[in-house]
Structure formats: C-alpha cells, structure tokens
Amino acid sequence: MDLAEVKRIGALARLDLGEEETAAMSDQLTRILDYVAQLEALDTTGVEPTTHPVTLGEAFRDDAVRPSLPTEAALANAPATDGASFIVPRIL
Amino acid sequence: MEYETVIGLEVHTQLKTKSKIFCGCSTTFGAPPNSHTCPVCLGMPGVLPVLNREVVTCAIKLGLATRCTVNRSSRWARKNYFYPDLPKAYQISQYEAPICEHGYVEADLESGETRRIGLTRIHMEEDAGKNVHGAADDDHSYVDLNRAGVPLLEIVSEPDIRSSEEATAYLKRLRSIVRYLGISDGNMEEGSFRCDANVSIRPMGSDTFGTRAEVKNLNSFRHVAHAIDYEARRQARLLAQGKEVVQETRLWNTAEGKTYSMRSKEEAHDYRYFPDPDLVPLEISEQWIEAVRATLPELPADKEQRFVVEYGLPPQDAATLVASHHLADYFETVAGAVKEAKRAANWVLGELLAVLNKLGISVEESPVEAAALAALIRLIEEETISGKIAKSVFEKMVATGKAPAAIVEEEGLVQVADPEALRPIIQQVFDDNPTQLAQYQAGKTKLMGFFVGQTMRATGGKANPALVNKLLREMLPEPTAPADGG
Numbered sequence: 001m002d003l004a005e006v007k008r009i010g011a012l013a014r015l016d017l018g019e020e021e022t023a024a025m026s027d028q029l030t031r032i033l034d035y036v037a038q039l040e041a042l043d044t045t046g047v048e049p050t051t052h053p054v055t056l057g058e059a060f061r062d063d064a065v066r067p068s069l070p071t072e073a074a075l076a077n078a079p080a081t082d083g084a085s086f087i088v089p090r091i092l
Numbered sequence: 093m094e095y096e097t098v099i100g101l102e103v104h105t106q107l108k109t110k111s112k113i114f115c116g117c118s119t120t121f122g123a124p125p126n127s128h129t130c131p132v133c134l135g136m137p138g139v140l141p142v143l144n145r146e147v148v149t150c151a152i153k154l155g156l157a158t159r160c161t162v163n164r165s166s167r168w169a170r171k172n173y174f175y176p177d178l179p180k181a182y183q184i185s186q187y188e189a190p191i192c193e194h195g196y197v198e199a200d201l202e203s204g205e206t207r208r209i210g211l212t213r214i215h216m217e218e219d220a221g222k223n224v225h226g227a228a229d230d231d232h233s234y235v236d237l238n239r240a241g242v243p244l245l246e247i248v249s250e251p252d253i254r255s256s257e258e259a260t261a262y263l264k265r266l267r268s269i270v271r272y273l274g275i276s277d278g279n280m281e282e283g284s285f286r287c288d289a290n291v292s293i294r295p296m297g298s299d300t301f302g303t304r305a306e307v308k309n310l311n312s313f314r315h316v317a318h319a320i321d322y323e324a325r326r327q328a329r330l331l332a333q334g335k336e337v338v339q340e341t342r343l344w345n346t347a348e349g350k351t352y353s354m355r356s357k358e359e360a361h362d363y364r365y366f367p368d369p370d371l372v373p374l375e376i377s378e379q380w381i382e383a384v385r386a387t388l389p390e391l392p393a394d395k396e397q398r399f400v401v402e403y404g405l406p407p408q409d410a411a412t413l414v415a416s417h418h419l420a421d422y423f424e425t426v427a428g429a430v431k432e433a434k435r436a437a438n439w440v441l442g443e444l445l446a447v448l449n450k451l452g453i454s455v456e457e458s459p460v461e462a463a464a465l466a467a468l469i470r471l472i473e474e475e476t477i478s479g480k481i482a483k484s485v486f487e488k489m490v491a492t493g494k495a496p497a498a499i500v501e502e503e504g505l506v507q508v509a510d511p512e513a514l515r516p517i518i519q520q521v522f523d524d525n526p527t528q529l530a531q532y533q534a535g536k537t538k539l540m541g542f543f544v545g546q547t548m549r550a551t552g553g554k555a556n557p558a559l560v561n562k563l564l565r566e567m568l569p570e571p572t573a574p575a576d577g578g
C-alpha cells in the first residue's frame with residue numbers, strides 16, 4: 001500500500017498522520033495485506049462469499065417501545081451539552 | 093441543440109412503526125431533544141442492533157405494491173461517513189443485496205397518458221439525527237438524536253423520468269401508495285417523505301446519459317419540479333457555452349429558485365460500504381411474503397381503473413379521487429347512497445374539494461360527512477331542490493353542520509314543482525316585461541332564456557328548471573316571424 005493510499009484512508013478516517021507515521025503504516029499495512037493475500041492461492045470457484053460465520057435468519061424483535069435512557073444519562077459522556085442537546089462546533 | 097431531460101429520483105420515506113429499526117426507542121415526533129435515545133441508537137460501544145420485524149413487513153408491502161421482486165435473502169451494510177448527527181460514524185443500510193428490486197410505479201399525466209417508471213431498488217435503512225444550527229453569532233450546532241435509528245425505506249427509480257411533470261406525477265403516485273399501505277405519513281413538508289433528484293440532459297434522440305447533478309433539499313412537490321426545470325436550463329446553458337456539466341451534489345435554494353453546488357473540500361464521497369457484522373443476513377420465507385400479500389389493500393392504480401369501469405367516471409376524475417384513499421372512500425360512500433355516481437363525483441371534486449382547499453383541511457376533517465352530502469344529492473335527485481339551491485344549502489351545511497333536509501325546511505327552499513303554483517308567476521313575468529314578450533313574438537326566440545331567468549328569480553331560485561322550461565314553451569305566444577337569431 002503506497003503512501004498516497006495510506007494518506008487517503010487516513011483522511012477518510014479523520015486521522016492526522018505525520019510523514020513518519022504514514023511511512024510506518026504503509027509498511028505495516030502492506031505486510032498485513034500480503035499475509036491475507038495468501039488466501040488467494042485457494043480455488044474458491046463456486047463458493048459463496050461468507051459475510052457471517054452464522055446464519056440464524058430469525059433474529060428479530062417485535063415492534064414494541066421500550067423505555068429510553070433519561071436525557072441526562074444520554075448526554076452524560078458528551079464533552080458539551082446544554083442539558084437537552086449535544087453541542088458541537090457549528091456545521092453550516 | 094434540443095435536449096432531453098433525464099431524471100432519476102431517490103425517495104426516503106419514514107416508516108410509521110412504533111419503535112426504531114434496531115432498538116426499542118419510540119419514534120414519536122416532537123419529543124424533547126434526546127429523550128428517545130438508548131445505548132444502541134446513541135452508538136455506544138459494545139451494543140448490538142436487533143431488527144424490528146415490522147420494518148421488514150413494511151418493506152415487503154411496498155415491494156409487492158410496486159411489483160418488485162422481494163429478495164428471499166438480503167444483507168445489511170455499513171455506509172461510513174462522519175457527521176455529528178450520525179453517532180456511530182456509519183449508517184446501517186443495504187447496499188449489494190437490497191430487500192426489493194426491479195419494480196415499477198405507474199403515474200398519470202395531465203394529458204391522460206400513463207407513464208411506467210421503473211424502480212431499481214427499495215432498501216431499508218436507519219435515519220440520522222437532527223442538527224439544529226444556532227443564531228448567526230453562535231458558533232455551535234445542536235444535535236438531537238431522537239430521529240437517529242427511525243426506520244426509512246429508500247426507493248430508487250430508474251432514470252426513466254423525462255420532465256418535471258412526470259417527476260411530480262411519479263412522486264404523487266408513490267406517496268399515495270405508501271399512504272394506502274399505511275406504512276408512512278408521506279408528508280414532504282414535515283420530512284417523512286424526502287426526495288433527491290438526479291438530473292442530466294442529453295441531445296434529443298441520444299441513448300447515452302449525460303453527466304448528472306444530484307439535487308437535494310427538495311421539500312415539496314413544487315420545489316422538485318422547479319429544481320428539475322432549473323437544472324435542465326442550467327446544464328443546457330453550460331453545454332451551449334462549450335462547458336461541461338460537473339458531477340456533483342447541488343442544493344436547491346427555494347428563496348432564489350436556483351441550485352447551488354455543495355462544494356465539499358473533502359474528497360468525493362467514499363462510503364466504503366461493507367457487510368455489517370452485527371446483523372445476520374435477512375432471510376425472508378415465502379410464507380411471510382404471501383402473508384403480507386394477503387393484507388395488501390386495493391392500490392391506487394386498481395382503484396382508479398375500477399372507478400372508471402364501475403362508476404363510469406372520466407379517468408382524470410378517477411385519478412383525482414384515488415390520490416387519497418380517504419377521498420376515494422368518501423366518494424364511494426356518497427356514490428353508494430345516490431342514484432348517479434357521476435353526480436357524486438362532481439360534487440366531491442367540485443364543491444367539496446373547493447371547501448376543503450379553502451379551509452386548508454383534508455377530507456378526514458371535512459365539516460360535511462359523506463352521508464350528509466349523499467342526503468343533499470338525494471334531495472336533488474328527488475327534485476325537492478334544484479342543483480343551484482343545493483349549492484347554497486351545501487354552503488350552509490359547511491357553516492352550520494346542519495343536515496340538508498333541516499336547512500331546506502327552515503329556509504323554505506323546497507323546489508316549486510307544482511305547475512299550478514308556477515303558472516301565475518310566469519304570467520306575472522309576462523305582464524312585467526311586455527317589451528320582451530312582443531320581441532319574442534316577433535321572432536326573437538332567444539329571449540326564452542330571459543324568461544327562464546326572470547321566472548327563476550321570481551321564485552327565489554326554487555322553481556324546478558325543467559318544469560319552468562316546459563311551462564314557458566306552453567305559455568309563450570307562437571312567434572309570428574321565423575327566428576332571426578338576433
């Protein structure tokens with residue numbers, strides 16, 4: 001994985017990577033990808049891609065309202081609130 | 093060069109379930125900010141979403157109603173992006189394997205023509221929260237996550253739409269369908285039915301697509317139509333200047349009637365979709381699909397067709413009546429209680445809709461119940477009152493809520509259908525208008541209308557018009573000269 005791609009993925013993940021970190025990530029990510037790429041040696045013709053180890057099929061809940069958190073609890077971990085809403089730097 | 097506009101619409105319709113799609117929080121609108129939230133819809137670490145079965149049933153309903161294939165197996169995907177109203181930094185949606193595909197909606201145009209608009213797909217997803225921006229001098233935004241996790245269906249059309257009129261017709265029909273199915277309020281102004289438009293142009297006759305712009309922030313049918321027309325003109329102007337259309341997202345500005353580029357400094361959207369490991373693939377049994385099919389109501393297109401055949405209504409009238417199933421039900425109640433269904437349709441589409449529009453209310457809130465309107469129409473059919481008097485009785489019904497028979501009784505509006513009562517009145521009209529009588533006799537037979545009018549006026553509009561005509565023909569003198577048409 002080249003430096004440009006590492007930077008692009010870093011930007012998408014909102015990571016502020018320095019030059020040194022970018023180079024280190026490029027090296028490490030390339031090694032991880034190469035390792036996983038060994039699987040490509042296998043012939044998977046006719047094998048459905050696995051997205052889940054289990055296929056339960058029936059994992060539903062009924063459409064019933066359950067109590068929500070008290071607003072204070074919902075906001076408890078937020079860096080800034082006015083007691084009702086989460087406060088963030090202005091978006092628009 | 094002459095261009096053709098090519099439009100595809102993406103509609104998000106909010107489902108009327110009681111609880112959110114992946115947690116038990118209430119979907120009720122208007123609650124205090126962040127009072128309908130829990131660890132799941134707040135995106136806390138370590139929680140697991142559990143799918144609301146009713147959301148799937150709603151999606152199957154819409155899929156069947158729009159002739160889609162309902163996929164027996166579909167998958168959940170994460171759509172990754174950062175925004176303050178998206179607590180997990182991804183939206184749970186469907187990507188590669190949506191629940192419904194390859195359907196269509198038939199929309200009626202003004203011309204009476206019907207256009208079939210293809211549906212690429214319908215998929216389920218969760219809504220985001222809501223950002224409220226402070227006053228101009230406030231450098232904060234306020235986030236309310238009550239809406240985060242409310243279930244949505246996204247309905248993606250094929251680029252089959254060719255004009256703003258077709259777009260409006262398609263949206264109205266789609267909205268009627270979700271309302272008939274009872275799965276969504278379908279209210280554009282309140283945001284429970286939202287639309288984005290992909291608009292491009294191409295030389296007339298071409299079969300390749302031009303570069304499209306995606307227009308957002310369209311919260312009424314009128315805005316959708318205006319934005320499409322504006323985009324088509326803007327793109328034609330660019331091409332005429334030898335410039336290129338840029339593929340981008342644009343925002344509709346209602347006040348200015350223009351679209352503006354939403355230039356983002358970030359790189360183009362890269363949502364990095366991947367299967368959501370927290371949710372198992374959705375398997376839908378044939379029995380489930382068939383059970384839902386059995387609950388489908390009569391849909392607008394079928395109802396429209398039936399109204400044309402069963403009641404002999406013109407297709408345009410039938411289309412207007414079926415736009416709302418409440419209006420269609422109202423009409424059928426009236427039509428079932430009177431002799432002529434056409435007269436029922438005329439009253440509903442004419443007098444009733446005029447009053448509802450004037451009061452700005454829906455038919456469910458009508459001050460005149462269907463049974464009362466039927467009673468009024470029966471008074472016309474029984475010749476107790478004339479059609480003209482009936483209109484004034486209707487106005488009084490709207491104002492007072494009284495029954496039509498009571499109003500007719502109280503105001504002495506019963507039609508005069510007794511020839512012996514009318515003859516002296518007509519004679520008085522002749523006596524009062526000797527000049528016109530002489531002119532009539534001299535051949536100016538067009539004055540018949542004048543005498544009808546005078547007689548109706550003399551009876552306060554209560555005379556039976558057919559009888560007045562008949563009596564006048566008997567009582568007027570034979571014209572001596574051939575009609576001069578003057």
Ligand SMILES: [Zn+2]
Pocket residue numbers: 112115116117128129130131132133134241
């Ligand atoms: Zn919740």
